[in-house]
Amino acid sequence: MSSETSATVVIDVGSGSTRVGLVDGSGTLLNVWRLRVPLPVRPSALGHDEIGLEEVRDRVRDLLDECARFCAETGVTPTMVTCTGIRYAFVALESDGSPVLSWTNxxxxxHEIAKELARATDAQTALVLGGRPTALSLVSRLSSLTSRGHVPHGWTIVTLHSWVLMQLGAIAHFDILSAADTRSLDLADATWREPLAGVGAPLVAPGDVVGSMGSEWPWQGVPLAAAPGDTYAAVFAFPDLREGDVVVVAGTTTPVVVITDAIPEPEPAAAIWSSIAIGGRRRWLGERNAGRTGQGIEWARHLTRTDAADIDAVASSAHPGAGGVAVYLGQSVAAPTDFGNSSGPHVVSLPGREIAQADRAALLRACLEANAWAAGHHANSLLALQVAADQRVLVCGGQVHSDVFLRSLAFAVDAPLFAGEPDASILGCARIASGAGSSAGAVDTPLRGVEPYPRSDDLANARDGWLTKLLQEREPHGVGR
Structure with a gap:
């Protein structure tokens, strides 16, 4: 390997596994180191699973040491470190400055978690982190509690997402816990001083450099970049998404995600989560989880603030030529009304500039209606994709267990495979940290390093027959071609 090779180091910490990946500038996964056993957890005072910073630090450092040896042996120079993982976590600083970390999956x-944090009266600073877009929802509730006097005065609430877990001591040689006062937090080379009233937006965007690594070779001075967590890395890897675009999840509990120019209003009866801004503070990703299958259309109406009876209104609300329709596809479809459990969605991105408005409407309608039926295993996903079968489709997997399904899905729609199980979040975060996800042109360059799904006449015939049958069954509903 050339001595001039540079690469991004991606640290992915999760409740079930920890991974460190190395991705070069072309998007090729050079290597990945995995710790497959779950990190130790124990009950915390707040009633959640708590993990000690020392335990996290030891395991992450072991993997980083292996990565460092690989870099030295192969001549790779680490040029960026970015972190992902952990659904959400909460950190409070005690009055003496010592951190107390609690996470939950x-x-x-x-709201209940916010009230529990508020009862920790000896805490001066609370950092609300989220690998999933939970952080802003918590911040809004904590801010509300503060305004009513339920949170001790002097708290500073900051949302920086899951990669901050690594900054908070998981990497021992990255010292960031130096708060100058209760209203500021210094993160290595980057400092934010935000009053509580001003915390309503993420302080950094994906790919922004938020600090640098410490003294241990070869990480000294290597920039640390912000990144979203887990499967959201896949969404943020597609920069064409714009306000008005809708991401429909066809599987499991049928969440619906929408890209908006404002934070969706929280709803008392159920959580609406807002994620980190996309390319700036005026673009937000909001998610609503339906709770059970068959309700996706209702959540789409809610998020887009439309009372229209036909979901076509949702699709047509997206302005022409901007953004794309991205479809989350659940891992499995066991029966028409039982979509099984999915540990992580698959993502399909359809660049909006290549899709006519009529096709966008048909695609959304197919995805939403698919929640009520399934002609066979994964049939709903394939039908929805077939609506735009003539378009170029990129398939990306998040934390998925079924590599066979991901590859067969890409094959079924004759699509290039963007990234395969189990390292899509590593590839996606590396792409963001390196700036590859910051321009519209990036969507036309799929990441490499994933073997293509094998092609055969038998598979092709099965695919064609399967999709033909599905389309024939759906034509009366106006979805088939």
Whole structure:
């Protein structure tokens, strides 16, 4: 390997595994180091699973040491470090400045968690982190509690997303816990001083450099970049998404994601989460989880603030030529009304500039209606994609367990495979950190390093027969061609 090779180091910490990946400038995954056993957890005072910073640090450093040895042996120069993982986490600084870290992978109400944090009266600073877009929802609730006097005065609430976990001591030689006062937090080379009233937006965007690594070779001075967590890396890797675009999840509990120019208003009955800004503070990604299958159309109406009876209104609201329709596809479809459990969605991005408005409407309608039926395994996903079968489709997987399904899905629509299980989040975050996700042209250059799905006449015949049958069944509903 050339001594001039440079690469981005991606650290992915999760409740079930920890990974460190090395991705070169062309988007090729050079190597990945995995710790497959779950990180130790124990009950915390707040009732969540708590993990000690020392335990996280030891495991991450072990993987980084292996990565460092690989770099030295192969002549690779690490030029950027970015972090992802962990659904959401909460950190409070005690009055003496010592951190107390608590995380949870449950679906507990953000409001309840906020109230529990508020009862920790000895905490001076609370950092609300989220690998999933939970952080802003929590911040809004904590801010509301503060305004009513339920949160101790002097708290500073900052949302920086899951990669901050790594900055908070998981990497021992990256010292960032130096708060000058209760209203500021210094993060290595980057400092933000935001009053509580001003915390309503993420402080950094994906790919921004937020600090640098510490003294241990070969990481000294290597920039640390912001990145979204897990499967959201796939969404942010497609920069064509704009206000008005809708991301429909066809599977499991049928969440619906929408790109907006403002933070969706929280709803008391259920969580609406807002993620980090996309390319600036005026573009937001909001998600609503339906809770059970068959309700996707209702959440799409809610997020887009339309009372129209036909979901076509949702699709036509996107301004022509800007953005694209991205479709989350659940991992499995077991039965017409049982979509099974999905540990991470698949993502399909259809560049909007290549899709006519009529096709956009048909695609959305197919995705949403697919929640009510399934002619066979994964049939809903394939039907939705077939609506735009003549378009160029990129398929990306998040934290998925079924590599066979991901590859067969790409094959079924004759699409290039963007990234395969289990390292799509590593590739996506590396792409963002290196700036590849910052321009519209990046969507036309799929990441490399993934073997193509094998082609055969039998597979082709099966694909054609399968999709033909599905389209024939759906034509009365106006979705088929």
């Amino acid at each position: 449950s679906d507990r109400s953000a």
